[in-house]
Amino acid sequence: MSIIYDKYNVEEETYVKALILSRGIVFSEKALKVSVLEKAKGQNLVYNMPLNATSSRPQELIIKNVGDSYSVVVSCVTGNPTSNPVVLDVNEEGGLVALVEGEKVDNIEIHFVEEPDYYSVNLSNGEPVKKYVSACGLDELNIIPWKGCAISRGCRFCGINNFVKPDELSAHRISRDSNEWKQVYEEYLDNLEEAVLIAKKSECYKEHAHVILIAGNLDNNNLDFESEIFSSIARRVSPLVKDISEEGVVVVITPPNNMKYIDELKKAGIEKVVFNLEAITECGFEKYCPGKAELGYQFFIDRLRYAIDVFGKGNVWTNLVFGLETVEETLKKCAELTSDGVVISANVLHLDKGNSLDCDVPSTKDVIDFFYRLEILNNQEGFVPFYCAKALRTSLSNEAHAMRIKGRDK
Ligand code: SF4
Numbered sequence: 001m002s003i004i005y006d007k008y009n010v011e012e013e014t015y016v017k018a019l020i021l022s023r024g025i026v027f028s029e030k031a032l033k034v035s036v037l038e039k040a041k042g043q044n045l046v047y048n049m050p051l052n053a054t055s056s057r058p059q060e061l062i063i064k065n066v067g068d069s070y071s072v073v074v075s076c077v078t079g080n081p082t083s084n085p086v087v088l089d090v091n092e093e094g095g096l097v098a099l100v101e102g103e104k105v106d107n108i109e110i111h112f113v114e115e116p117d118y119y120s121v122n123l124s125n126g127e128p129v130k131k132y133v134s135a136c137g138l139d140e141l142n143i144i145p146w147k148g149c150a151i152s153r154g155c156r157f158c159g160i161n162n163f164v165k166p167d168e169l170s171a172h173r174i175s176r177d178s179n180e181w182k183q184v185y186e187e188y189l190d191n192l193e194e195a196v197l198i199a200k201k202s203e204c205y206k207e208h209a210h211v212i213l214i215a216g217n218l219d220n221n222n223l224d225f226e227s228e229i230f231s232s233i234a235r236r237v238s239p240l241v242k243d244i245s246e247e248g249v250v251v252v253i254t255p256p257n258n259m260k261y262i263d264e265l266k267k268a269g270i271e272k273v274v275f276n277l278e279a280i281t282e283c284g285f286e287k288y289c290p291g292k293a294e295l296g297y298q299f300f301i302d303r304l305r306y307a308i309d310v311f312g313k314g315n316v317w318t319n320l321v322f323g324l325e326t327v328e329e330t331l332k333k334c335a336e337l338t339s340d341g342v343v344i345s346a347n348v349l350h351l352d353k354g355n356s357l358d359c360d361v362p363s364t365k366d367v368i369d370f371f372y373r374l375e376i377l378n379n380q381e382g383f384v385p386f387y388c389a390k391a392l393r394t395s396l397s398n399e400a401h402a403m404r405i406k407g408r409d410k
Pocket residue numbers: 148149150151153154155158159160215216217
């Protein structure tokens with residue numbers, strides 16, 4: 001069973017995920033009651049918070065195809081003014097159902113993604129484990145050493161600086177004075193180690209974990225220092241997560257000025273690096289990522305290429321925000337970069353608090369078409385998407401790779 005959508009046959013769970021990512025989702029009163037019973041994870045409030053949402057809004061759903069048990073996780077994106085959102089409701093048996101234009105989608109089972117058990121556990125010093133590690137999707141284990149982003153001008157889709165409290169360690173404070181980090185890092189690493197050892201026993205990581213070290217940028221003069229910090233964290237964490245991590249430690253970072261720090265990231269035990277372009281055409285990059293553009297489009301391309309020599313093909317990734325640019329112009333540039341050896345994925349643009357965009361989210365048709373054709377480009381080079389369909393909650397890269405979207409002529 002699958003659903004015919006435009007030029008494609010799409011499996012039901014992937015169809016509903018694509019709809020939610022492009023149209024958003026609203027909850028009936030009964031569905032919200034189920035979210036309490038299922039102990040749904042609320043908003044992480046680290047990078048983003050959907051427009052018109054509260055922190056208690058359930059963050060993610062897991063949707064399983066009852067035919068073959070293939071499961072995906074999707075972010076509970078809020079509705080947008082231009083299309084009818086998916087409605088999450090409850091059937092007579094008390095199960096969650098997805099309604100599209102009032103019609104129930106069959107052949108799927110839906111649950112809220114539960115708050116990981118370690119979210120309610122404290123370290124021996126009384127601090128919450130969640131201060132050091134958190135989960136995106138079902139099974140990402142995110143390490144985010146500081147709050148906020150000190151890039152000279154924020155990317156226009158990003159609301160990261162909305163969540164920094166004055167007393168928290170932030171990218172701005174460390175950029176102003178590196179001692180802010182140097183004074184705390186030994187204690188930070190000890191606490192992080194304890195947090196990782198507690199978190200890794202969680203039910204959500206029983207299959208595997210995707211261990212991701214990520215944070216907003218330090219300012220442009222401190223990018224080498226940022227790489228040094230990430231290397232020191234990776235050296236400590238990498239041995240702790242060997243038994244649960246699917247792809248070793250992945251680092252998402254703006255690349256350093258001095259390329260020798262890319263070698264240092266590798267020596268620290270990092271397996272994969274992600275330097276995000278966000279917008280892949282030079283013109284889109286300058287428009288939507290004005291702070292990154294001050295470093296230069298070529299700065300990123302040169303470092304992606306250098307990283308391929310250090311980490312090897314298939315281990316260097318760039319992520320895009322699909323919707324900032326058209327399908328055709330995006331795929332044209334993707335073809336150039338994948339043939340250079342860069343793995344490409346994308347999140348579907350959603351509107352967060354703090355964005356200053358002039359574009360709307362992409363249509364469902366474009367989302368499905370884009371990820372299907374992006375997979376062809378990655379596949380030509382033998383690249384496999386990072387993480388899994390239960391981790392990447394705003395992307396269809398894994399679903400396309402798993403052939404949950406098929407061309408109708410095949
Ligand atoms: S570099 Fe851009 S996308 Fe990344 S955290 Fe900073 S503002 Fe947000």
